[in-house]
Amino acid sequence: MRKSTHSALERYMARRGGKPLARAMARPPLSVRRLFRVAALATLLAAACVFAMRPRPVQPIKVTYEVDLSRAARGELVITMVCDGRLPGKLDLVLPPGTFGDSRSGVHARDPKAHALGADGRQLRPLKVIETADGWNLRAGGSRRTGIVYSLDLRAAPGSEQDVRRHISTPVAGGLRAAGFEIFLEPLGVPVEGLTVVVRNPDDIPVLVPWPAVVRNDLQQAREDTDADAAQHITDASLGYGQGFQPAAQAGTPAELGRSAAAAPVPANLFYHPRDIADLNNALLVCGDIRTHTAQAGDCVIQLATDRDWMFTDEAALDLVRRIARTEMGFFGSAPTDQITVLLSANAITGDDRFDVYGVHTGSSVLVMLDADTTWGAVEDQAASVIAHEMFHGWLGEAVRQTDPTMLWFTEGATTWYAARMLTAAGVWRTEHARGVLGARLDRDYTGNPLRGTMSVADAAAEVMAPAEQVRFGYAGGVTACMALDEMLAEKGGHARPLDGILRHLYAQDRGKPLTRQRLEAAVLQATGVDCAPWLDAHVYGKTALPPIKSML
Numbered sequence: 001m002r003k004s005t006h007s008a009l010e011r012y013m014a015r016r017g018g019k020p021l022a023r024a025m026a027r028p029p030l031s032v033r034r035l036f037r038v039a040a041l042a043t044l045l046a047a048a049c050v051f052a053m054r055p056r057p058v059q060p061i062k063v064t065y066e067v068d069l070s071r072a073a074r075g076e077l078v079i080t081m082v083c084d085g086r087l088p089g090k091l092d093l094v095l096p097p098g099t100f101g102d103s104r105s106g107v108h109a110r111d112p113k114a115h116a117l118g119a120d121g122r123q124l125r126p127l128k129v130i131e132t133a134d135g136w137n138l139r140a141g142g143s144r145r146t147g148i149v150y151s152l153d154l155r156a157a158p159g160s161e162q163d164v165r166r167h168i169s170t171p172v173a174g175g176l177r178a179a180g181f182e183i184f185l186e187p188l189g190v191p192v193e194g195l196t197v198v199v200r201n202p203d204d205i206p207v208l209v210p211w212p213a214v215v216r217n218d219l220q221q222a223r224e225d226t227d228a229d230a231a232q233h234i235t236d237a238s239l240g241y242g243q244g245f246q247p248a249a250q251a252g253t254p255a256e257l258g259r260s261a262a263a264a265p266v267p268a269n270l271f272y273h274p275r276d277i278a279d280l281n282n283a284l285l286v287c288g289d290i291r292t293h294t295a296q297a298g299d300c301v302i303q304l305a306t307d308r309d310w311m312f313t314d315e316a317a318l319d320l321v322r323r324i325a326r327t328e329m330g331f332f333g334s335a336p337t338d339q340i341t342v343l344l345s346a347n348a349i350t351g352d353d354r355f356d357v358y359g360v361h362t363g364s365s366v367l368v369m370l371d372a373d374t375t376w377g378a379v380e381d382q383a384a385s386v387i388a389h390e391m392f393h394g395w396l397g398e399a400v401r402q403t404d405p406t407m408l409w410f411t412e413g414a415t416t417w418y419a420a421r422m423l424t425a426a427g428v429w430r431t432e433h434a435r436g437v438l439g440a441r442l443d444r445d446y447t448g449n450p451l452r453g454t455m456s457v458a459d460a461a462a463e464v465m466a467p468a469e470q471v472r473f474g475y476a477g478g479v480t481a482c483m484a485l486d487e488m489l490a491e492k493g494g495h496a497r498p499l500d501g502i503l504r505h506l507y508a509q510d511r512g513k514p515l516t517r518q519r520l521e522a523a524v525l526q527a528t529g530v531d532c533a534p535w536l537d538a539h540v541y542g543k544t545a546l547p548p549i550k551s552m553l
C-alpha cells in the first residue's frame with residue numbers, strides 16, 4: 001500500500017535534506033528579489049515533487065480474456081489476458097485453482113509471455129515473467145496496458161480416467177469443453193472492475209457458452225472490429241439459440257442463416273461480460289461437433305445440446321428437459337435466467353469411482369455426462385434426477401447464491417428433495433418410484449450412518465472434499481433436515497409444505513444475495529411466523545438426531 005500525503009511530504013523533505021527553503025536562504029548575499037525568485041522556484045519544485053509523489057489510490061483494472069479457438073480441434077487453447085490500468089511493479093498472477101482445488105488436475109497453463117502494450121494493442125516491450133508456487137509473477141514495470149499470453153493443453157490429463165471431475169475440461173469431438181475455473185488466470189491483490197471474455201473463432205467452429213451472461217455482440221461488427229472496447233457500442237443480446245451473436249430482432253430463421261435447425265450457433269467472435277470473478281470461473285465453453293435443439297417456455301429459451309449420437313432421439317431428450325424446466329419455472333414463478341441449456345456428453349470414466357451419471361451446473365445451465373450406451377429408460381430413471389437437481393440450482397445456489405459452506409446442508413438438501421418432487425410433478429417419475437429412490441438413500445446414508453449423533457449435519461455437509469461416508473451423511477442429512485424442518489413448521493403453522501413458500505420467498509426477496517443462516521431464518525419467520533433458530537441449533541448445527549420423516553412426497 002502507498003503511504004498517505006503526509007508521509008510522502010515527509011519522505012520528500014528527508015530526501016531534500018530536511019529544509020530546502022532554509023538552505024536557499026542561507027546563501028549570502030541575496031537581494032530580496034533574488035530571494036523571492038529562489039523561494040518561488042523552491043516552492044514550485046516542492047509542489048511538483050509532492051505532486052509527482054502523491055499517493056495514488058489503487059485503481060481497479062479492466063481485464064479482457066481473449067480465448068483463441070484456432071487450435072481447439074487439437075484440444076488446445078491459447079488465452080491472451082489484457083490488463084488495462086496501472087499495475088503494481090510486481091504482480092502475482094494466480095493459475096486457475098484447477099478442479100476442486102486439486103493442483104494435479106489435468107489442465108495446466110504454460111508458456112507465459114508478457115508484453116507492455118500500446119494503446120493500439122501493439123507489443124511495445126517484453127516483460128519478465130517468473131514462476132512462483134501458485135502461478136507466475138509478472139514484472140509489469142509500471143505498464144498501463146499489459147498482455148499475457150499463455151496456452152492450455154486439455155489433452156494432458158494423467159490419471160483422468162479415475163476421476164470424473166477431471167473430465168469437465170477435455171477435448172470433445174471436433175473441439176473442446178473448458179470450465180472457467182480451469183482456464184482463466186487471475187491477478188492477485190489488484191481490484192478488478194470490468195471483465196470481458198472475447199472468444200475468437202477463426203475456423204467457425206460451432207460454439208456454445210452455456211452461461212447466460214449478457215452478451216454484447218453483433219456478427220458483422222464483431223467480424224470487422226476485434227477490439228474489445230468496440231463491444232461497448234454493440235447492442236445487448238442474450239445468448240440464446242441463434243441469438244448470442246446477433247441481436248434477437250435481426251436474427252434470421254435457421255434456414256436463412258444457411259444451416260439446419262439442429263446446428264449449433266457459429267459465432268465468429270463472441271463477447272460476454274461476467275459480473276465478477278466467480279461468474280468468470282462459472283463459465284463453461286464448449287466448441288466442436290455440437291447439435292442444439294430449443295424450445296420456448298415463457299420468456300425462457302430451453303436448449304438441449306449434445307456432441308454425440310445416443311440410443312435415444314434428441315427430440316425425446318429435449319422434451320424431457322423442457323418438462324423439467326417448465327415444472328421448476330412454474331414452482332418459482334419465473335426462470336432465473338433467459339436461457340437454460342442442458343448439455344449431454346459422454347462419460348468416459350473407467351476408474352473405480354465412476355458414476356453412471358454425473359452432472360454439474362454453471363449458472364442455470366447443466367452439463368450431464370452419461371454412459372455412451374445409456375438407454376432411454378435409464379435417462380428417465382437416473383439422468384432425469386441429475387438434470388432436475390442441477391437445474392434447480394439455477395434458483396437455489398445461483399439466483400439465491402450459495403457461498404457459505406455452512407449453508408450447503410440446505411442448498412443441497414432442499415435441491416435434492418425438490419428435484420424428486422419436481423420429477424413427480426412433471427410426470428417423469430411416479431410418486432412410488434421417487435419415494436423408493438429417496439427413501440433408500442436416506443435410510444442408507446443418514447439413518448444407518450455411523451456418523452449420526454456424533455457429527456452435526458451442517459458440519460458434515462460443509463466439507464465438500466471430506467471422506468465419502470461424511471459427504472453422503474452431510475447430503476442425506478441435509479435432505480432429511482429440510483423434510484423435518486418442513487414437517488415441524490407445518491405442525492406449528494397448520495399449513496402443508498411451508499418450505500415451498502420459504503423457497504419462493506428467498507427467490508423473490510434475496511435474489512442475487514448470498515444465502516446465510518440469518519436470511520433463511522428471516523424467510524422462515526416471514527413466511528410462517530416461526531422462529532426456527534432453536535430447532536436449527538439442535539438438529540442441524542447440533543448433533544441431535546432428526547426425527548423420523550412422516551411424508552417425503
Ligand SMILES: [Zn+2]
Nearest residue numbers: 389393412415
Ligand atoms: Zn447439488
